[in-house]
Amino acid sequence: MIHSPMFHRFRSPQAADPAGGAGFLGQGARWGVSLGLLAILAGGCGGGSAPTAPPSATVAGDTVAAADLASGTAAETTSETTTETTTETTTETTTETTLAAEADRPPAYFTTPAGVAIDGTDAVAYFTEGEPRAGSPEFSYDWQGATWQFSSADHRDRFQANPEAYAPQYGGYCAWAVSQGYKAPTDPTAWSIVEGKLYLNYDRRIQQRWEKDIPGFIALANDLWTQVLEMEAP
Structure with missing residues (x-):
């Protein structure tokens, strides 16, 4: 039997493990597995890159967000259109009602059946001449739903400039x-x-x-x- 230290250092695996267990090769395999696990654990604890969601999840999320945005935009557009339509309808109805009321209202000024105020008398003459004078269709002016006649162009123009002062x-x-x-x-x-x-x-x-x-x-x-x-x- 050789008792040299070199012999013991380089003896065969079987000599090192007579029971049939793994010698250097068996231990190496165990170390390989251990190092693999350590590497996996190290990667999971922050040594590797952060986990990312599967592409399908991101796409699905974007699709839902886009659908929500489109739905919201459509709802806003519908609401604005409805509001505009309602406002226009209300305005038209109010205008028609006002016009109808004006049409039914009695005339503001007393007139002849032909619509002539003061029986055709010159309203300005009361102030300028101190007496009523007959007007002429030649010098007339329509105001407040009545036709006002005057004895001269000057009187007509005065009335036209300030009807409330003479009517x-x-x-x-x-x-x-x-x-x-x-x-x-x-x-x-x-x-x-x-x-x-x-x-x-x-x-x-x-x-x-x-x-x-x-x-x-x-x-x-x-x-x-x-x-x-x-x-x-x-």
Whole structure:
């Protein structure tokens, strides 16, 4: 038997493991497995790159997000369209209702059947000449649903520049009648100017009643005119 140290160092695996276990080769295999496990564990503990979701999951998520965005956009568009349509419909209905109400409203000014105010009398002449004068179709101007006639182009132009300054109060209806709560036609010769405003009466007899308390009747007529205006014309 050789007892040399070199012999022991390089003896065969079988001599090292007489029971048949793995010698150097068996141990090497075990170390290989151990090192493999360590490498896997090291990679899982942060040594390797971070795990990523499968591509299919990312695609699916993007698809859902895109679908949600498209759905939201469609909903907003539908809502805006509905709102615009509703607003337009409401506006059209309101306009039609207003126009219908205006069409049904009695005329603001007393006129002849032909639509001529003050029986064709020149409204400006009351102020410039101190008396009523007949107007002419040659010098006419349409205002507030009535045709106003004048004795000259100058009077027509004055009226056109400031109709409220010359038109009779209470739509040309009898001022005394309005103070009593109703409408009555007027006679252009039964007139008066009070504090720069023209008032007409039904006739001379009613004008005498009016003259008994002009300030009081004006106050009454002012309070009642809004209601009287809605009444049917005489």
